[in-house]
Amino acid sequence: MGKKLSAVQIEQYEREGFVFPVEAFSRQEAARYRARLEESEALVGRRIGKGFNFKPHLLFTWVSEIVRHPAVLDAVEDLVGPNIRLFHLTAWPKDAHDPAFVTWHQDATYFGLEPPLQVTAWVALTDASVEAGCMEVIPGSHKGGQSHHHETLSPHNLLSRGQTLSHPFDRSRTVFMPVRAGQFSLHHTHLVHSSGPNRTDDRRVGFGISYIPTHVRCTSRTRLTAMLVRGRDEYRHFDDERWPLADYGEDERAFHAEAVARFRASNEEQTRRYG
Numbered sequence: 485m486g487k488k489l490s491a492v493q494i495e496q497y498e499r500e501g502f503v504f505p506v507e508a509f510s511r512q513e514a515a516r517y518r519a520r521l522e523e524s525e526a527l528v529g530r531r532i533g534k535g536f537n538f539k540p541h542l543l544f545t546w547v548s549e550i551v552r553h554p555a556v557l558d559a560v561e562d563l564v565g566p567n568i569r570l571f572h573l574t575a576w577p578k579d580a581h582d583p584a585f586v587t588w589h590q591d592a593t594y595f596g597l598e599p600p601l602q603v604t605a606w607v608a609l610t611d612a613s614v615e616a617g618c619m620e621v622i623p624g625s626h627k628g629g630q631s632h633h634h635e636t637l638s639p640h641n642l643l644s645r646g647q648t649l650s651h652p653f654d655r656s657r658t659v660f661m662p663v664r665a666g667q668f669s670l671h672h673t674h675l676v677h678s679s680g681p682n683r684t685d686d687r688r689v690g691f692g693i694s695y696i697p698t699h700v701r702c703t704s705r706t707r708l709t710a711m712l713v714r715g716r717d718e719y720r721h722f723d724d725e726r727w728p729l730a731d732y733g734e735d736e737r738a739f740h741a742e743a744v745a746r747f748r749a750s751n752e753e754q755t756r757r758y759g
């Protein structure tokens with residue numbers, strides 16, 4: 485038994501590469517966070533979406549609350565140990581009847597993490613049902629290590645580079661990972677997964693929060709930022725990210741722009757390895 489996950493869930497994560505659903509907060513709290521998201525979008529004058537969906541935990545105080553939520557961190561600690569950095573965060577919005585989709589990929593592609601011990605917690609601000617385009621995964625696919633990807637061009641692919649697995653893979657057994665507002669799923673950095681369009685009348689939004697144990701480093705020459713969210717870091721492989729003190733403040737915007745620029749530069753370097 486871990487702090488949050490049962491022994492069965494921990495064993496399932498090791499065997500299959502994913503666990504869901506796990507409870508983070510109530511539906512009411514999720515609705516409050518969704519309202520904060522919509523207020524933030526009004527404040528910025530722009531909706532969260534492709535090109536504006538990286539690292540919002542550096543811009544908005546309420547997102548920095550979610551990434552430090554004890555229920556999420558307890559579950560992550562059960563999988564990667566007590567010293568944890570937030571390596572990256574991508575917001576994944578799909579509007580009602582949005583054709584947006586995500587091609588089959590592994591999160592590790594372009595991250596350049598060594599060893600590849602990253603776990604993504606996908607935290608739902610709204611219900612993410614099968615109809616709404618929740619994630620679909622290939623159980624056990626994380627055991628195959630890093631696969632080659634190529635870039636595809638589709639305005640509807642939510643992945644920043646449209647990265648897609650290049651070689652045929654076994655799709656005879658897949659599992660959908662529906663989660664309700666306030667719940668989350670966890671998946672391994674090498675787990676092959678995708679998601680389809682939202683066929684419901686409501687918006688579907690979740691945060692894919694990538695956590696790593698502090699001994700993990702990035703192999704890029706670009707030095708990246710990452711936020712220490714639990715425990716201690718004796719390794720110092722990343723520059724510290726600091727909590728936002730004001731929503732979309734001037735300092736917060738400048739820090740966010742720098743962090744995202746470094747992250748994109750690192751991704752660019754890594755495409756030469758896996759792209």
Ligand SMILES: O=C(O)CCC(=O)C(=O)O
Pocket residue numbers: 576586591604606617618619677678679680690691692
């Ligand atoms: O939200 C989605 O539809 C896809 C999310 C995803 O690919 C991820 O979190 O790694």
